Amino acid sequence: MVQINGEAVNAAGKTIGAYLKDAGIDPQRVAVEYNGKILSKDAYDTTQMSDDDVVEIVNFVGGGC
Amino acid sequence: MEKDQLVIGGHAFDSRFILGSGKYSFELIDAAVKHAGAQIVTCAIRRTKPGEQNIMDYIPKGVTLLPNTSGSRTAEDAIRIAHMARELGCGDFVKLEVIPDTKYLLPDNGMTIEATKVLAKEGFIVMPYMFPDLNAAKALADAGAAAIMPLGAPIGSNQGLASKAFIQILIDEIDLPIIVDAGIGRPSQACEAMEMGADAIMANTALATAGDIPMMASAFKSAIEAGRKAYHAGLGRVLVRGGAPSDPTTGTLHD
Numbered sequence: 621m622v623q624i625n626g627e628a629v630n631a632a633g634k635t636i637g638a639y640l641k642d643a644g645i646d647p648q649r650v651a652v653e654y655n656g657k658i659l660s661k662d663a664y665d666t667t668q669m670s671d672d673d674v675v676e677i678v679n680f681v682g683g684g685c
Numbered sequence: 686m687e688k689d690q691l692v693i694g695g696h697a698f699d700s701r702f703i704l705g706s707g708k709y710s711f712e713l714i715d716a717a718v719k720h721a722g723a724q725i726v727t728c729a730i731r732r733t734k735p736g737e738q739n740i741m742d743y744i745p746k747g748v749t750l751l752p753n754t755s756g757s758r759t760a761e762d763a764i765r766i767a768h769m770a771r772e773l774g775c776g777d778f779v780k781l782e783v784i785p786d787t788k789y790l791l792p793d794n795g796m797t798i799e800a801t802k803v804l805a806k807e808g809f810i811v812m813p814y815m816f817p818d819l820n821a822a823k824a825l826a827d828a829g830a831a832a833i834m835p836l837g838a839p840i841g842s843n844q845g846l847a848s849k850a851f852i853q854i855l856i857d858e859i860d861l862p863i864i865v866d867a868g869i870g871r872p873s874q875a876c877e878a879m880e881m882g883a884d885a886i887m888a889n890t891a892l893a894t895a896g897d898i899p900m901m902a903s904a905f906k907s908a909i910e911a912g913r914k915a916y917h918a919g920l921g922r923v924l925v926r927g928g929a930p931s932d933p934t935t936g937t938l939h940d
Contacts, residue, residue, distance in 0.1 A: 625732040643735045650733050651772035653765070658772045676732065678769050680740050682714075683729025683753055684705015684889025685814075685840045685867040 623674045636675070637665035650679050689913070691885050693862055694778070694810030694831035696749070700724040701879070702909050703751065703864065704902070705889020711743040713898050718745050721902035727751045727780055727887070730769050751812070753780040760800035767804050779804060780834065780866075781813040790840040794821035798828050805829025814866055817851040822859045833861050834887065837878065838868025841890045845874040849881070856882040872901075872908030879912025880920060 621628040624639070631639055636659065640647050652659045653676040659667060669675065690697040704723035706714055718726060726748050728740055744750060752770035757763035760783060767779045781804065783796040797813045798821065804811045810831045815821055817835035825833055835852050838844035845868060846852065856863050862884035869875050875886045886909060895901035 645733055645735055646739075649739055649741065649773075651730075651769040653769060658768050660772075676769075678730050678773075679733045680728045680750070680752065680770075680773055680775075681731045682706040682708070682711065682740055683755055684707040684727045684893075685887060 621671060622669045623672075625675070625677055631669050632671045632673075634669055635665055636663075636667045636669065639669070640664065640677070645677065650677050652677050689917070691862060693812065696810070698724045698749070700906075701885040701913060702875075702906055703727065703866075703885055703887035704892070705887065706740060706744075707889055708893035709898055711738060711740055714740070714743045715745050716899040717892060717902045718748060720899040720906065721892075722906045723748070723902075725749045725751050725778075727753050727889070729753055729755045730766050730773070731756070749778065750775040751778045751780050753814075754782050754800075755784070757783050757800075758785045759783065760796040760803070763796075763800040764803050767800075767809055771809070776810075777808055778810045779812065781811050792816055792836070794818055794824075797821075798824045801825055801828040801830050805831075812864070817848045817855055819851075819854050819858060822855050826859055826861055830861060832864050832884070833859055834864045834866035836867040837865050837874070838870075840867045842868055843870025843891055843894070844868050845870055846878060849877075852878070852883070853881055872904045875905055876908040876912035876915075879909050880915045882916050885909075 622631045655674055691701050700722045702721050702723050703725045704721050705727045754763040754766040763781055763783045783793050784790050785793050792814050794815050797815055801811045801813050812832045812834055813825050813830050814834045822833050835855055838847040864885040865878040865883045866887040869886055869888050870891045878886050892898050892901045
């Protein structure tokens with residue numbers, strides 16, 4: 621299982637790009653951290669997830685003080 | 686008078702009002718930004734939830750997005766979130782928040798200094814949120830901060846300038862823009878901060894919890910402009926005791 625945004629997901633073997641596409645997430649609108657490092661967008665389609673990988677997918681939301 | 690601009694990290698702004706975008710509907714962001722005359726809008730970074738509306742569709746063109754590192758409890762968290770923000774592609778600005786305390790949401794100055802050092806070296810335009818302490822502000826300046834953002838009162842409290850005397854010290858002693866962040870609950874408090882010589886103010890909750898958000902944005906704009914003008918004009922003096930006549934003292938019916 622792959623840890624994606626804190627949840628165990630059965631996504632081993634899938635690329636980041638394919639995961640985003642299947643989840644309906646626009647890759648231009650997110651940043652992906654893959655095992656603690658920012659993953660550049662051109663690596664989304666070539667980075668295949670493995671069991672125990674930790675992936676964070678984030679975007680901008682409203683915020684202030 | 687020359688054009689009175691706010692300059693942060695080499696970027697010049699005509700507006701001195703930094704607007705938050707939290708706690709109100711995205712549909713109101715455009716109106717709030719326009720009524721506030723704001724050129725900088727803050728946002729946060731969170732885990733993506735598929736299907737959620739995206740704030741980027743609601744931020745007016747030409748506005749500088751200032752991502753914050755809210756949710757960071759350590760310097761490492763904040764550095765990590767800053768990297769994510771930069772990857773999201775809206776420039777090098779970051780409003781640095783390191784907040785281990787969940788009750789009062791008070792920032793940790795020590796860890797904020799640590800994170801500022803790292804991020805400034807990496808080319809970020811770092812705007813640290815801090816508890817108004819002169820020594821910490823000096824350390825932040827030395828660490829490469831582009832502005833200092835002292836709190837007026839706890840985030841979201843609308844309590845105003847509870848730390849007024851200490852913010853004044855920062856304004857007087859620190860050679861960077863001082864932007865009063867957090868706590869400002871009403872336009873009069875924003876005006877007062879500007880009269881004191883603050884370079885800008887930031888507000889979010891004061892608007893987000895107001896009855897009419899765009900109208901309150903406009904009220905803040907007027908207050909900030911009035912306060913800035915008063916600062917430039919130089920405030921009239923205060924008499925601790927007694928009064929001084931402002932009418933001619935001769936020619937009264939008693940003469």
